[in-house]
Amino acid sequence: MIKNETNTGTIGILGTGLMGLPMAQRLLTAGLPIVAYNRTIAKLEPLRSTDATIAQTVPDLLQSCSVVITMMTDATAIQETLLSDAARSHLADRTVIQMGTIAPSESRQLQQAITAAGGDYLEAPVLGSIPQVQQGSLQVMVGASPEQFEQWRSLLQAFGTPQLIGPVGAAAALKLALNQLIGSLTTAFALSLGFVQQQGGNVDTFMQILRDSALYAPTFDKKLQRMVDHDYTNPNFPTKHLLKDMNLFLQEATIAGLRVDSLDGVRKILEIACDAGLSESDYSALFEAVIGKDEA
Numbered sequence: 001m002i003k004n005e006t007n008t009g010t011i012g013i014l015g016t017g018l019m020g021l022p023m024a025q026r027l028l029t030a031g032l033p034i035v036a037y038n039r040t041i042a043k044l045e046p047l048r049s050t051d052a053t054i055a056q057t058v059p060d061l062l063q064s065c066s067v068v069i070t071m072m073t074d075a076t077a078i079q080e081t082l083l084s085d086a087a088r089s090h091l092a093d094r095t096v097i098q099m100g101t102i103a104p105s106e107s108r109q110l111q112q113a114i115t116a117a118g119g120d121y122l123e124a125p126v127l128g129s130i131p132q133v134q135q136g137s138l139q140v141m142v143g144a145s146p147e148q149f150e151q152w153r154s155l156l157q158a159f160g161t162p163q164l165i166g167p168v169g170a171a172a173a174l175k176l177a178l179n180q181l182i183g184s185l186t187t188a189f190a191l192s193l194g195f196v197q198q199q200g201g202n203v204d205t206f207m208q209i210l211r212d213s214a215l216y217a218p219t220f221d222k223k224l225q226r227m228v229d230h231d232y233t234n235p236n237f238p239t240k241h242l243l244k245d246m247n248l249f250l251q252e253a254t255i256a257g258l259r260v261d262s263l264d265g266v267r268k269i270l271e272i273a274c275d276a277g278l279s280e281s282d283y284s285a286l287f288e289a290v291i292g293k294d295e296a
Contacts (some may be wrong), residue, residue, distance in 0.1 A: 008155055010035055010053070012061045012068035014081060015100070016043045018236065019126075020071035022133040023099075023159060028052060030158050035064040039081065058082065062090035067155070069097045074244060075106035083113055092118030097152060099124045099140075101179060101241075103248045104169035105255075107143065111168045122148045123168055124156055125175035129236035136160055143171030176252065179245040180263065182219070182237075187266045187286055189220045193227055194291040203228065223284040230288070232281035239286060240279035243270040 013024045013036040021043065027034050028050055035053040037060075038044050044054055055061035058081050062068065072078050081087065082096065096114050098107060098121070111121040122144035132138045138160030142149050149164045156162040165171040196206045207224065210216050226232055232239075246267045253260050272289035273279075 008032070008067050010065040011155070012055075012065035013037070013052075014058070014061065014068055014070045015072040015077075016047065017071070017073070018130065018238075019100075019133060021046060022130050023069070023071060024052060025050070026133055026136065026158055032158070035061050037061045037081075039077075058084065058087040059090050062087060062094055066093065067095045067097065067152070069099055071099050073100070073241075075102040075110065078102075078110060079113075083110075083117075088117050095120040095122070095152070097122055097124050097156075099126060101125055101175055101245055101248070102172055103176065103252050104172040105252065107172040108169045120148070121168065122152065123171050124152075124162065125171055126159065127175070127178055128160065131236070133159060139163070141165050141171040141174050143168045173252070176245060176249045179242070180249045182283070183242050183246050183266045183270065184263065185217055185219055186223060186284060187269050187290065189217075189223065190227060190284075190287040190290040193224070194287065198291070223287075226282060226284040227287040232278065232285035235280070235282035237283050238280050239270060239273050239283045242283040242286075243267065243274055243279075246270060 010033045011027055013020060013034050016024055016036050016038045024034055024036055024047060033051070035055050036044060036047055037055040037058055048054060053064065055064060070078055070082070072081070078098065082091065091114055096119055098110060107123045114121040122142065124140050124142045126138040126140050128138040136159060140156050140160050140162040142156065142162050142164050143166060144164065145167070146164065149162070153162055165174055193203070193206070196203060210220065246263065250260050250263055250267065269286050269289045272292070273286045276288060278285040278288060
């Protein structure tokens, strides 16, 4: 049972998709009042039978709460909702906690715009997926001032373990760095697995040796059965979202002067998977692009 140690009043939830919905449900379990908005009305349906209030518009949501958690697809979606002409004037004296995966430069731009509108802004992207939300075991990376971190720590603890990384932009950068590893590790594993299979090797033997080596990462076993069974249904993290994050990382790393040649290949694999109709599937579906042939 989550302890309700917050004193935040009603909490706004902007975005009730794959992660936003279980996060809203987690807060409700804690006995915290929430008001929710989603641009796709159907994604609000699971909340209609709960104690959540459904906002018809973003201004309605902002008028109903003093703190807003955003879990939206990308920075553009946040800008189109929170920073629209209709909503901007309602940001005064509101705190926005951005918890999705966006670029550090985008996060700093949001901070500037929201602060200029009289609001407050911090970032708190998370590592983990739906099961970790439900368990309250997400790793919550916070980009904020120490004062902001202390003010909102108890609220963020509803989702897992919050850690102050640095100022706004620092947590967004760390989150992108971690998601880059998701893409690169999964693609590398898929390539080795596909090679072993096509060479007539024994997958169990391959995995046994891999698990006993310094090369092993637990994510390999998490995705192994999906790849072997070619079953990518019920995703916690769709292929299209990983592709979005790879593009963000490439953009930011290139600006930083890093060599990103290897990641161009990962992006290509993800693009092939999305073009093959696997954009909404679990990102382990990139295995299909690895073992198939690029017809382009």
